[in-house]
Amino acid sequence: MNETKVGSWLYFFLGLACFLIPGVVAVFIVYDKGISFLPVFMFAGIVIWFGLFWLFPFTFGKLGKGKKKVSFDERDQSIHKKAVMSAYVVLWLYFVAVCVIAWCIVGPHGSISVNVMPLTLLGGLVIFTLVQGLASMIQYGRGGKDGEK
Amino acid sequence: MAKSEMQNQVRRLRFENGEITQQQLADRVGVTRQTIIAIESGKYAPSLPLAFKLARSFGVSIEQVFQYDEQET
Numbered sequence: 001m002n003e004t005k006v007g008s009w010l011y012f013f014l015g016l017a018c019f020l021i022p023g024v025v026a027v028f029i030v031y032d033k034g035i036s037f038l039p040v041f042m043f044a045g046i047v048i049w050f051g052l053f054w055l056f057p058f059t060f061g062k063l064g065k066g067k068k069k070v071s072f073d074e075r076d077q078s079i080h081k082k083a084v085m086s087a088y089v090v091l092w093l094y095f096v097a098v099c100v101i102a103w104c105i106v107g108p109h110g111s112i113s114v115n116v117m118p119l120t121l122l123g124g125l126v127i128f129t130l131v132q133g134l135a136s137m138i139q140y141g142r143g144g145k146d147g148e149k
Numbered sequence: 150m151a152k153s154e155m156q157n158q159v160r161r162l163r164f165e166n167g168e169i170t171q172q173q174l175a176d177r178v179g180v181t182r183q184t185i186i187a188i189e190s191g192k193y194a195p196s197l198p199l200a201f202k203l204a205r206s207f208g209v210s211i212e213q214v215f216q217y218d219e220q221e222t
Contacts, residue, residue: 073184
C-alpha cells in the first residue's frame with residue numbers, strides 16, 4: 001500500500017470520526033436539553049472547520065512544489081477530484097431520497113420535527129465521507145480512471 | 150466508434166538511460182513512484198506537462214515516449 005493510499009484511509013477514518021463524534025454529541029445535547037442555538041452552532045462550526053480538509057488536497061500540488069519527496073501528485077489530485085464529485089452526486093441523491101421518504105411517511109399535509117434536520121445533515125456527511133473514501137479506494141485499486149483500458 | 154489507445158516507451162527508455170529506477174524517474178519529474186508504475190502499465194495517461202517532463206528527462210521528443218493510436222471499432 002503506497003503512502004498516499006495510507007493517507008487516504010487515514011483521511012477516511014479521521015473524517016468519519018471528526019463528523020461522527022461532534023455530530024452525535026450535538027444531537028445528544030439537542031435531545032437531552034432541547035433545541036437551542038449552542039449545539040447547532042457548535043455542530044455547524046465543526047462541520048465547516050473540518051469540511052475545509054476536503055479542499056487541502058486540491059492545493060497540495062502547488063504547496064508541495066518546493067519539497068524534494070513527492071507524496072501527492074497530479075494522479076492523486078485527479079483521483080481526489082473524481083472521488084469528491086462522486087460523493088457530491090450521491091449526497092444530492094441522498095437528500096432527494098430523504099425528502100421523498102419524509103413526504104411518503106408523513107404525507108403532503110403532515111409535519112416533521114426540526115430535530116430531523118441535524119440528523120439528516122449528519123447522515124449526509126457520513127455518506128459523503130464514505131462514498132469519497134470508497135471512490136478513492138476503487139480508483140487506487142484500478143490505478144486511476146484516467147487512461148484506463 | 151473510435152477507441153483510443155495510448156502506448157508508451159517509459160519502461161524501455163528507463164533501461165536505455167542507465168537503468169534508472171522508477172523512484173529515480175519519479176523524483177526527476179516530481180511525481181510518486183506509483184504514478185510511474187501506473188503510466189508504465191498504461192493505466193494512467195499523464196497530463197501534457199508531465200508527458201513533456203518525462204520526455205525531457207530522457208532527452209527525447211514526446212512522440213518517442215508516447216504514441217496514440219486511434220482504432221475504429
